[in-house]
């Protein structure tokens with residue numbers, strides 16, 4: 001597959017004082033053959049960033065490229081997206097086979113027989129019985145429908161895939177099988193993927209790298225185990241220590257001493273400097289000397305370091321009481 005690159009990507013909804021900067025100067029790369037997990041609280045801009053890559057949200061700044069080339073607005077789509085709700089993704093009036101056939105036709109596969117063969121191959125690739133091709137989506141379980149949505153995306157032979165909360169609506173009992181399928185496709189097809197989920201355990205299971213988003217920004221990115229074992233940004237640390245399922249609001253009862261959680265910031269009017277500063281357990285709310293957090297923007301630019309954190313004090317503090 002190929003690499004997907006976001007450079008200084010911004011998406012603003014609305015104008016004037018009511019404008020909302022849902023995505024703000026994001027620099028992020030999904031390298032060839034890599035699964036990058038994207039986590040962050042509800043409203044942090046994960047879906048907006050993903051939608052921007054498939055032309056569903058307009059860029060206000062920056063560029064999104066695949067292998068260095070801007071994503072074309074027309075013709076074959078190099079980036080394919082799969083959504084949370086596989087029911088909405090499939091036309092209820094079409095059989096599974098017809099749905100896949102349509103995607104293959106768009107991808108330029110001519111001839112009924114060729115398409116028929118490929119429909120069988122795609123269903124096998126996602127571990128579904130090719131016999132299901134004659135069935136309507138309603139005859140399938142949620143997990144099976146999500147596999148069909150995946151097969152439909154694969155039919156387009158995309159260079160990169162984006163998965164937005166694709167296991168969130170599934171029973172826990174079938175989530176694992178879908179995640180194993182993602183891992184297998186990554187291994188067998190060299191899939192490049194941006195994998196979005198609230199659930200850190202889910203993201204950890206499939207991702208080579210994890211990026212953490214807060215108020216439209218990427219605040220930390222690192223190889224998966226490094227992010228889990230040695231988080232540098234206070235927000236990442238809080239998420240890891242207080243919310244096993246990301247997206248849950250930070251629970252005040254479990255914050256470090258002296259830190260009171262405040263309402264998540266108003267995205268229409270984000271705090272100055274580091275936008276995490278009113279909530280930061282090692283920032284100015286706790287250490288009044290850290291006035292630079294209120295004035296300086298710890299912007300995460302693109303560079304070669306595998307582990308980066310957008311914090312003025314990254315690596316110079318610890319949330320643990322007894323630093324190990």
Ligand SMILES: Nc1ncnc2c1ncn2[C@@H]1O[C@H](COP(=O)(O)OP(=O)(O)OP(=O)(O)O)[C@@H](O)[C@H]1O
Pocket residue numbers: 013020022040041042043044045046047048049198247267
């Ligand atoms: N079309 C739109 N018009 C106006 N505001 C929008 C639009 N889409 C998203 N937003 C706002 O942009 C911000 C980011 O939303 P987004 O859906 O990208 O977050 P998310 O991280 O995907 O959240 P979740 O985890 O709940 O899916 C939110 O404040 C949201 O209300």
Ligand code: SF4
Pocket residue numbers: 233234235274275276277278280281282283284290293298310311312313314
């Ligand atoms: S820059 Fe300051 S407020 Fe922001 S995360 Fe780092 S320590 Fe906290």
Ligand SMILES: [Mg+2]
Pocket residue numbers: 046047048
């Ligand atoms: Mg979302």
